[in-house]
Amino acid sequence: MDNLEKQLICPICLEMFTKPVVILPCQHNLCRKCASDVFRASNPYLPSRGGSVTSSGRFRCPSCRHEVVLDRHGVYGLQRNLLVENIIDMFKQESNSSKPVPDRKKEMPMCDVHEEEKLNIYCVTHSVPTCSMCKVFGAHKDCEVAPISSIYQTKKTELSDGIAMMVGNNDRMQGIISQLEEVCRAIEENGRKQKTLVCEKLDQLYSILEEKKRVMSQKVTAEQEEKVNYIRGLTRKYGDHLEESCKIVEMGIQTMEEPEMALFLQNTKHLLKKISEASSTAHLEKVERGYMNMDHYQVDFMKENKALRSIDFIQGEGIEVDDEDEDGEAGTEQPLLFLEAVLLQPFASNPLPPSRLTPPLV
Incomplete structure (x- = not known):
C-alpha cells in the first residue's frame, strides 16, 4: 500500500492526485489544477478565464521534461485518466478501512517538551509548530502564534507556487540551452561557408x-x-x-x-x-x-x-x-x-x- 501511495503522488503538489486527473502524452499524470498552474507559469502572457488558461500553448512535463502541446481548449483538452481516479478511490477506501484511528493518532507528531501534547499551533515568530502548553507556559508564551491549519494551507500554496515557478524557470533555461545549441550550429555552418569562400x-x-x-x-x-x-x-x-x-x-x-x-x-x-x-x-x-x-x-x-x-x-x-x-x-x-x-x-x-x-x- 505504501508503494502504491507513492505512485499516486502528484509531482507538483506532492499530495495524492486530486480529481480530475489528466494524462499527458508522455503517459505521466497530473492533477488538472496542477497542470493548469504549470501551464500558466510557462505562459504568463496568455489570457485566462475563471483562473484557468484555455488558450493553446505548450509546457513541459515536470517528471520527464517532455514538451506538451495543447490545443485551443488548454488543459481541458487533455484526456482524463479514469483508471488512476478509480485506483485513488479504491486506495482511500482501503486506507480508511485498514488503518485504525489509534494508529493514526500515534503517527501524529507530539511536542518534544510536553510529550502528551500534539503540535496543534504554529509559532509565527520562530516559524515552527508547537503545542498549546508551550504557548501558555513554555518557550513560546510571548510569541505570535496562528492555527496550524491556516499556516499549513498558506505554506502549501507557497510551495506549490514555488514548484510552478521552478518549472517555468526550468522551461526558460531549456529554451536558453536550445538557443545556445542553435548558435553553435550557426557558428559551425558559417565557419564552413567562410572556408569555402x-x-x-x-x-x-x-x-x-x-x-x-x-x-x-x-x-x-x-x-x-x-x-x-x-x-x-x-x-x-x-x-x-x-x-x-x-x-x-x-x-x-x-x-x-x-x-x-x-x-x-x-x-x-x-x-x-x-x-x-x-x-x-x-x-x-x-x-x-x-x-x-x-x-x-x-x-x-x-x-x-x-x-x-x-x-x-x-x-x-x-x-x-x-x-x-x-x-x-x-x-x-x-x-x-x-x-x-x-x-x-x-x-x-x-x-x-x-x-x-x-x-x-x-
Missing part, C-alpha cells in the same frame, strides 16, 4: 597564376622556336655552300691531273672563277654575338611574393561592404586585383627589342 578565392588566384605561367612560357617558347628555325635555315645555307665548295675542289683535283697543257689552260679559267666565288662567304648571314642568349626574359617576383605572403583576412572595424559582396566575398578582391595588375607585366625588365628578333645580315 576562402578556398574559392585562392583557387581564383591559382588560376590567374596558371594563366600567367602559360602566357609567359608561350612567349619564351615562341622566340625559342623562331631562333632555332632561323639557325637551322642558316645551317642549311652553309651546308649547301660547303657542298658546292667540295665539288669545286674535286673538279680542281681532276684538272690538276690533265697532262695536255692547252686543255688544262682551257678548263682553268672557268675553274678559277668558281673558286674565287666559292671562297667568298659575304652573301651568307652571320649570327650576332649573344644571339643564343635568352636572359632578356628576366623576372622579378619579389613584390608578388610579398603580396602573396601578406594575403590575410581584413582586419579592423568599420569596413564597408558592397552590396554585391554581402555574401562574404568582400575583402579578398583587393589583393586579387593587386596581384592580377602586377602579374599583367610578364617580365620585370629588359623587354626584347625588335632588332634582336632577326639577326642582321652581314
Whole structure:
C-alpha cells in the first residue's frame, strides 16, 4: 500500500492526485489544477478565464521534461485518466478501512517538551509548530502564534507556487540551452561557408597564376622556336655552300691531273672563277654575338611574393561592404586585383627589342 501511495503522488503538489486527473502524452499524470498552474507559469502572457488558461500553448512535463502541446481548449483538452481516479478511490477506501484511528493518532507528531501534547499551533515568530502548553507556559508564551491549519494551507500554496515557478524557470533555461545549441550550429555552418569562400578565392588566384605561367612560357617558347628555325635555315645555307665548295675542289683535283697543257689552260679559267666565288662567304648571314642568349626574359617576383605572403583576412572595424559582396566575398578582391595588375607585366625588365628578333645580315 505504501508503494502504491507513492505512485499516486502528484509531482507538483506532492499530495495524492486530486480529481480530475489528466494524462499527458508522455503517459505521466497530473492533477488538472496542477497542470493548469504549470501551464500558466510557462505562459504568463496568455489570457485566462475563471483562473484557468484555455488558450493553446505548450509546457513541459515536470517528471520527464517532455514538451506538451495543447490545443485551443488548454488543459481541458487533455484526456482524463479514469483508471488512476478509480485506483485513488479504491486506495482511500482501503486506507480508511485498514488503518485504525489509534494508529493514526500515534503517527501524529507530539511536542518534544510536553510529550502528551500534539503540535496543534504554529509559532509565527520562530516559524515552527508547537503545542498549546508551550504557548501558555513554555518557550513560546510571548510569541505570535496562528492555527496550524491556516499556516499549513498558506505554506502549501507557497510551495506549490514555488514548484510552478521552478518549472517555468526550468522551461526558460531549456529554451536558453536550445538557443545556445542553435548558435553553435550557426557558428559551425558559417565557419564552413567562410572556408569555402576562402578556398574559392585562392583557387581564383591559382588560376590567374596558371594563366600567367602559360602566357609567359608561350612567349619564351615562341622566340625559342623562331631562333632555332632561323639557325637551322642558316645551317642549311652553309651546308649547301660547303657542298658546292667540295665539288669545286674535286673538279680542281681532276684538272690538276690533265697532262695536255692547252686543255688544262682551257678548263682553268672557268675553274678559277668558281673558286674565287666559292671562297667568298659575304652573301651568307652571320649570327650576332649573344644571339643564343635568352636572359632578356628576366623576372622579378619579389613584390608578388610579398603580396602573396601578406594575403590575410581584413582586419579592423568599420569596413564597408558592397552590396554585391554581402555574401562574404568582400575583402579578398583587393589583393586579387593587386596581384592580377602586377602579374599583367610578364617580365620585370629588359623587354626584347625588335632588332634582336632577326639577326642582321652581314
